[in-house]
């Protein structure tokens with residue numbers, strides 16, 4: 001046998017190779033072996049009939065909470081097959097006090113690849129509902145830097161939730177913000193800032209950010225938006241995006257507003273990365289999973305190729321790992337998602353209870369992680385297709 005798995009006849013979309021066409025994909029061990037117009041099934045140990053499905057790099061969720069010792073945290077494994085997600089970035093659920101345990105109990109054992117941002121607050125989101133940095137004594141930039149140095153393979157950056165109810169107002173808010181920036185610089189990594197009810201105006205934040213730093217919840221409504229009071233995109237946002245600041249969706253339970261995203265898109269703004277901010281309080285809606293979040297961008301008029309790019313190549317680049325993930329290039333790790341695109345009328349709800357009706361819904365049909373076909377997800381679909389056409 002030359003290949004362990006052959007994925008036949010699917011529509012392959014791999015923005016890292018500018019590829020969008022029907023192709024066969026062969027997997028050998030934990031690597032993608034090759035992509036071709038046809039690959040002989042006699043050479044394969046196991047064949048997946050992917051006709052009618054999209055074959056894309058394993059999805060990368062750049063914003064989720066998968067440290068279950070926090071009241072926000074989900075178990076990482078079920079998200080993988082259910083959502084076609086093979087790499088999950090946990091965004092600061094753990095702080096310096098918990099990261100060792102997070103690594104030992106979840107990161108090292110999870111089915112998906114789990115990476116983490118370290119919260120500036122030493123207690124992370126252990127009781128995040130109380131405001132993790134309202135007491136300045138919890139700000140621990142030295143602990144963040146030490147944690148990243150101890151876990152350089154999985155602790156990849158710094159997180160702060162910059163809401164005034166979380167970090168304090170005025171001087172205290174700025175002091176926490178500056179501590180987070182300093183931790184990112186001293187650790188040689190990057191900073192993700194959660195915006196929403198911020199103690200400082202959004203444009204003023206950019207003066208302290210470098211290319212590679214990230215604003216998440218970029219389509220949040222309310223008092224902190226990337227739009228001014230006249231619904232126009234701030235010039236500072238446009239300039240920041242142009243110089244490489246990452247604008248991440250981070251949908252969440254309170255951070256995606258149809259009116260905001262529609263106005264921003266109308267002004268030509270495009271997020272850098274699509275992500276869910278999945279946690280305990282939104283997995284049963286309105287977020288559900290990565291493919292549902294991606295489908296909302298189809299509704300906004302983005303092409304499927306673009307939506308795949310914002311969910312694979314772009315987050316891989318944000319993580320500095322596009323040589324290994326977010327791609328189907330031969331020789332890279334065999335993390336692959338098979339997606340189904342259903343047509344119909346689907347109600348898409350934002351974080352504020354407002355609805356839009358879309359005509360296309362993506363779902364995960366099959367997920368391959370590290371060269372293994374995972375149980376769960378919609379793999380029944382692939383089997384049914386094969387039987388119907390046998």
Ligand SMILES: [Zn+2]
Pocket residue numbers: 063064065091250252277
């Ligand atoms: Zn979050």
